[in-house]
Amino acid sequence: LLTQKMRSTPLSLCLMRKKMNATLLEREREKEREQEQQQRKSKGKRYRDMRRSRTIIQAEQLDILYGCYFKDPNPGKHEFEQISEWVHLPKKVVQIWFQNMRARERKESSFLPHSSSRRPRTHLSCLQLSILQSCYETCAHPNAMECEAIGTELNLPLKVVQIWFQNTRAKEKRWRLQQEKMVRTPPRGAMK
Numbered sequence: 001l002l003t004q005k006m007r008s009t010p011l012s013l014c015l016m017r018k019k020m021n022a023t024l025l026e027r028e029r030e031k032e033r034e035q036e037q038q039q040r041k042s043k044g045k046r047y048r049d050m051r052r053s054r055t056i057i058q059a060e061q062l063d064i065l066y067g068c069y070f071k072d073p074n075p076g077k078h079e080f081e082q083i084s085e086w087v088h089l090p091k092k093v094v095q096i097w098f099q100n101m102r103a104r105e106r107k108e109s110s111f112l113p114h115s116s117s118r119r120p121r122t123h124l125s126c127l128q129l130s131i132l133q134s135c136y137e138t139c140a141h142p143n144a145m146e147c148e149a150i151g152t153e154l155n156l157p158l159k160v161v162q163i164w165f166q167n168t169r170a171k172e173k174r175w176r177l178q179q180e181k182m183v184r185t186p187p188r189g190a191m192k
Helices: 002-050 059-071 077-087 091-109 126-138 144-154 158-184
Strands: none
Touching (some): 059 077, 059 091, 077 091, 126 144, 126 158, 144 158
């Protein structure tokens, strides 16, 4: 009987140790989870603390902003600076107000049937394209006045000229990235 008790004791000790280890491991995991949650909470709090307070725009300021928006919903850098001086608000606030207005306008127009809200595609002649291309080679980032002058010369709306330059810059950027990617990754089988 004594030997039987002695044999069962190491076994029960082993089981107890396993249970204790499992409990300790579970407690350790729980502590790690709590620490992760604390870190996430503190990150979120820091982000909220960094955000500036909401700007309240007065009625007179709104009148000026709406007037400028209906004149040109997408003004350039200098126009934003001028508008921010007129309304006595930081330039960033004015830019975000314009951005929100454009988004609101897009959202409202998305409820309309597609055919009525979309402007028909502009087909450019070879002469117009070659002139635009030579202007692009001179200056890839023309301001609104330069785009308007080009548009007047080519009998094209300002928006068409601006979007052509924007699309051309995007195409060039994609092409450059593709070239860099090809240079970085050698062709298959070249490293053998």
